Each structure stands twice: as C-alpha cells, then as structure tokens.
Amino acid sequence: MRTPKLLATVLAVAAAVGALAGCSAISSGTITDKHYRAAYQSSYWTTHCMSYDSEHNCTMSIPVERKQHHPDRWTFDLRAGDKDGWVEVSQATYDMYKIGDYYGDSAGGGRF
Secondary structure, three states, X not given: OHHHHHHHHHHHHHHHHHHHHOOOOXXXXXXXXXXXXXXXXXXXXXXXXXXXXXXXXXXXXXXXXEEEEEXXXXXXXXXXXXXXXXXXXXXXXXXXXXXXXXXXXXXXXXXX
16 A cells, blocks of 8 residues: 555645745736746656555556646746745736836736
8 A cells, every 4th residue: 555655645745845836925026037938848757556465555566657748937036125026927928028127916917
C-alpha cells in the first residue's frame, strides 16, 4: 500500500505548492518589470501498480512517463508603497502596458 500513499502525498504537496504559487501581496501598483515565459512541456516518471497481493500490497509495477503542458505566461512585477508583488496577465494586457505604468484597480486593471 506504500505506492498509493506516496502518490497521495506527492499530489497533496503539489496542490499546496500550486495554490501558493498564485499568491502575491499586492494586485495593483507601478509596473517595475515585465516577464514572458514561453510555453513548454515537462515530464516526470512515476510507477503504476499492475498487481496486488491479498493484503493490497503492490507486487508488480511498471514505470510510466507523465507529461504536463505549461502554457505561455505573462506577468508584471508591481510595487505599491513599500510592498512588492506580481500579477499574471493576458498577452493583450501585457502588450498594453509598459514599465513605469500604473496597473490595477484604478487603471481598470485587476487580474485578467
């Protein structure tokens, strides 16, 4: 039963990291930098259990390659007073603003 518990733990940690990755202290402010990351694909290996014994322990497993697509990503680094943060935006929004512009609530911004 070790493999299902390990997989559940890995998935729980990945979900927590994913949830935290979208966090930023601020969502509006002066744009201090702009970043573009092109789409890419990553892969990793895991195992898949093919048979179990009477106590539900895996007795035979095979390696399985998993692939994940990561889409294009556009972000602004922001500064508001003494706080720094970042926000993910659409390509259209990215193209509309330049470094030094104000981005956010009073500029009709927010998260797109």
